[in-house]
Amino acid sequence: MRQLDLAESKRPVSPLSEPLEPLLTNDVAIPESGGTAAIRNPSEEAVFRLADVGVWYGNKHAISEISMSIPLKRVTALIGPSGCGKSTLLRCLNRMNDLIPGAQVEGSVEYHGADIYGRDVDPVEVRRRIGMVFQKPNPFPKSIHENVVFGAKVNGIRGDMGEICETALRQAALWDEVKNDLRKSGLALSGGQQQRLCIARALAVQPEVILMDEPCSALDPIATLKIEDLIRELVQNYTIIIVTHNMQQAARVSDYTAFMLAEEHGVNAHLIEYGPTTEIFTNPRDKRTEDYITGRFG
């Protein structure tokens, strides 16, 4: 098994296209959380394999014993009531938890066979492959053009910035709305447009995976629909992992759904059930999943 080299390379960076290594077959045994039948890992090619992942914030065990494999070029939704550690788990996948003082990650998160928490792994190398879109649209206070090409520039991607900008904006279904005002501030756009701008910004770095942390929670229903359509469009080329507190959204956009639940708010969250979205929503195997999706709590 060749490991993807995530260590910061000293050679000149050609970040565009380090070919992603031949994908692993699904032969690594994933320890099953609590050995329940409710965790049904997809048999497809995996991007991430998590084994006993836990996160401590100081002396608080926020999430624990999460083991799952996340398939390539699929939408995987993380659902659960607030405080159940969905966002914490998501932020483990591109090392954004590093930024929270006192956060400690345990277990292993393998990305194409390479442990992203391994020694020598540089978080910058991880993050340019694994992009992220946040809950609240956070365009930079710069022009639309500068917003989109920012990631490409800081990563040393050479090329026609105008073209990179247009491609990313087209992919994010924003081009037609902004093509005549690329010099306008990103902050002058509507909330939904800002979020698509943030998606375009992430795409311009040419990542393989896009993590989305409740990307529609600050948007109105029409803007939400546009983002959801966009997610279905993007999944042809990208792996998407989306945190949502909206079960209908998970049902609409995702191929696989993981349901998480904490013992109490923010403490000791576990993965309760994981499997194909249709099964989770029509035939949940765990009583707690059923209670949650039928609206009995959360």
Next chain:
Amino acid sequence: MTAQPVRLKAHGAVARRQAVSSVSRYVFLGATLVGVFVLAFLAYDTIGTGGDRLSWDFISNYPSRFADKAGLRPAILGSAWVLAATVVLAIPVAVGTAIWIEEFAPRNALLTFVKLNLANLAGVPSIIYGILGLAIFVRFYNLGPSILAGALTLALMIIPMTVIASQEAIRQVPSSLRDGALALGATRWQAVWHNVLPGAVPGIMTGVILAISRAAGETAAIIMIGGFTFLHFSPSLANPIASLLDAFTILPIQIYGWTIDPRQEFRENASAAIIVLMAGVMTLNIIAALIRERFRRY
């Protein structure tokens, strides 16, 4: 039976709250007027006493024992040199310190100790900085009572307050911008340079304005290290760097020298010099404010 129309005119508790609210407006107006009135009176008195003395000769002459021939040339140029050198020495160190504390420093006891001491240093009387400057720069490093020694001393004096203002400015930049940049694969430094600093510049400039104003009016520390009041030469415009090792005087010392002279004509000179100093500080403030506004766009 006709229903009573709802009474929407303020009465009872609402009327009382509104009364307090309208009084508060005048209280705050009064607070503002106290400051404005005092400043206006001082300006009126100063301009009335010294306004007639203002002339090109007054600005370009060397000091003299005859009040009508005395001028500010060495003091104006000395102040300009000292302030320029102070800003060049202090701002990079102060902003660098603030960036380290806010963006890079590990949150530990050492950091708390450093922050506490910065706050203490900001409150140390300027004469103490003068004594320190005399002992270290003038004597130990043998710089003599030179512009460089004065600038180093003033730099030490304004660094703590500039660090604290810059820290505050950096903290005001929303962390979503920092996270957004890092999630795109920017390094810590790239996030600081492209996202945090541009957002912090307006606040940093406010701190710099206050610091420059304080340094421009500083007398005690400069007297301590040996600024003169009666010089027949001034920093050379032709050779500005070599001039750093020359003896010097500054406007506040010249003003002080003139005010302690019992003759009325010298008192008029002092008032005129105060007008020049105020005009100079105001010019610097306007420049800083323009920089601040430039960065406030978007």
